[in-house]
Amino acid sequence: MAYLLEGENLHKSFGGLKAISAVDFHLQSGEILGLIGPNGSGKTTLFNLIAGVYRPDSGSIRLDGVDITGAGCASVCRMGIARTFQVTRPFPLLTVLENVKLGRAYGRSPAANLAQAEREADDVLKFIGLSSKKSIPAGRLGLIDRKRLELGKALATRPKLLLLDEIMAGLNPTEISAATDLVKQVRDSGISIVVIEHMMRAILGVSHRVMVLSGGVKIAEGSAQDVVCDKRVIEAYLGLDKDAHN
Structure with missing residues (x-):
């Protein structure tokens, strides 16, 4: 097999x-x-x-x-292959959306431009349930939402x-x-x-x-x-x- x-x-x-x-x-x-x-x-x-x-x-x-x-x-x-970490380390001064957009620069088939990266990052945020918080600085998120963001950054690489x-x-x-x-x-x-x-x-x-x-x-x-x-x-x-x- x-x-x-x-x-x-x-x-x-x-x-x-x-x-x-x-x-x-x-x-x-x-x-x-x-x-x-x-x-x-x-x-x-x-x-x-x-x-x-x-x-x-x-x-x-x-x-x-x-x-x-x-x-x-x-x-x-x-x-x-993408990975999350037990201790979440988002970029605290960047927004939730910006954190996920960074993931589109890596992994399989990176986004061709910023507009595409933003569209695909929005899709990831919808999937993980953080669309309503996409403009919030990541450092202000509670633990459960930081965990969701950690997952979102990994998913943005299209693993x-x-x-x-x-x-x-x-x-x-x-x-x-x-x-x-x-x-x-x-x-x-x-x-x-x-x-x-x-x-x-x-x-x-x-x-x-x-x-x-x-x-x-x-x-x-x-x-x-x-x-x-x-x-x-x-x-x-x-x-x-x-x-x-x-």
């Missing part, structure tokens, strides 16, 4: 710390893959490898069958694959429900997604499959329901000694 995204035998160390060790993964077109694990498990490092921030020490990453291993952030973005890093962190239950619906709308628009989340409710709500990292190693993969019942996952999160329960 041809996969949209595939990683094979990935390794990444920082000095004596093995951040990622022998990790394999794949993502089908139209799929949402949840990526979970305790703090320090290697989730962000894996995102950085996919996005071109880091080059793996060994192993390969392919997008639509093309090797993108260590291609660099700008090249990876042009190939169709085929979106990496979402804890887009629901810090949100209340009502906001989490709205964010979950928005992520599903992104998927329904034809964009595949890998999402890092700590909240199981969110992962269960959006993911087709879930992959679990612990200590830089993949310890489980499967449906969300199967993964949360996996003894290895429970031990990784709760620090249980399985021998004590035999």
